[in-house]
Amino acid sequence: MRPSPLFIAAAAPISWGTSYVVLENLHPIGPTSAAALRALGAGLLLLLFVRQWPRGEWWWKSALLGALNFSLFFSTLFISAAHLGGGLAATLGALGPLLILAFNHAVLGQKPQRTALQAGVLGLAGVALLVLSPGVQADATGLMTGLVSVMAASGGYLLAGTWNTPPGASLVALTAWQLCWGGLLLLPVAWWLDGPLPALTPAQLPWLAYLIVVGTALAYALWFRGIRDTSPVQISLLTRLSPATAIALDLLAGRHLGGPQWAGLGLITVSVLLGAWPSPPAQAGEE
Secondary structure (H helix, E strand, O other): OOOOHHHHOOOHHHHHHHHHHHHOOOOOOHHHHHHHHHHHHHHHHHHHHHHOOOOOOHHHHHHHHHHHHHHHHHHHHHHHHHHOOOHHHHHOOOOHHHHHHHHHHHHHHOOHHHHHHHHHHHHHHHHHHHOOOOOOOOOHHHHHHHHHHHHHHHHHHHHHHHOOHHHHHHHHHHHHHHHHHHHHHHHHHHHHOOOOOOOOOOOOOOHHHHHHHHHHHHHHHHHHHHHHHHHHEEEHHHHHHHHHHHHHHHOOOOOOOOHHHHHHHHHHHHHHHHHOOOOOOOOOOOO
8 A cells, every 4th residue: 555645745844853963053154045055965866866857848847846935935935044043944845735726716716715724824823823923033034034934835736736747857856956956046145145155064964965855855856746646736735734843943952832822733743643644535516
C-alpha cells in the first residue's frame, strides 16, 4: 500500500520548521545570504542529478516560479525569523491557505469547499492567538516580511499547480530549475543587504549541508510532488506543520508558552487534521 501524497508531502514543512535552528547556527551569515546559499546549493545538487534544462517558455516560467517560491519567499521568511523568532515567523504561513482560497474564488470563480474554509479560519485564529498574545515581541519589520513571504509562496503554489510539469521533464527537474533561479536572483540582493559572505567554520558545514540537502532539495521535491498529486489548497494546509515543529524546538530550548498560545497551537493542529480529512462528495447544486 503506497502512502498518501499528503503524508509524503508533510515531511517537507516538518523539515522547514527546523531551518530556523539551522539559521541561528550559521551566524554571522545574514538571512538573505543564507537564503541564497540554500536555494542555489539545492538547485545545483538536483540539477546534477537530473541533467535537464528548461526549454521554450519554461525558461521564463521556471524563473518566475523560482522568484516567488524561493527568492522572495526564502529571503523574506529568514528576515522575518531574524526579527520574530522561528516559531512566530513560521506561524504566519498559516495565512497562506486563506489567500489561495480567496484567489481561487475571486479570479477563477471556484467556490471554496466548506472543510478547507473551516480549516483556513481555524488556522487564522491560531495565528492570532500565537502572534497577538501578551508578551510576544512582534515588530513591524518581522510581520511585514512574514506576510510578504506568505503571499509569495501562495502565488508560487497556485502557478505551480496550474502549470504542472513541462512535457518531457521530471518534477525534480522543474524543482531544480526553480531553486537555481531563486538562488541566482538572490545573489546580488544578498551582497547588497548582507555584504561579502563570511567564511564558514568546520562546525557550520554540517548545518549548511542539512539545510541544502534535507531541508530544501529533498523537501521541495516531495512538496511539489504533493501539489501535482493533490491540490495547492490541500497542500497549503500542511504548512501549519512548520510552525508546530519550530515551536516544539523552541520549547525544547526553554521557551515558555502561555495559555492563549497553547490554545493557538491547538487550533493550528486541528486545522491541519481537518484540512487533510477527505472532503465529502458535493451535493446537487453545490460547486
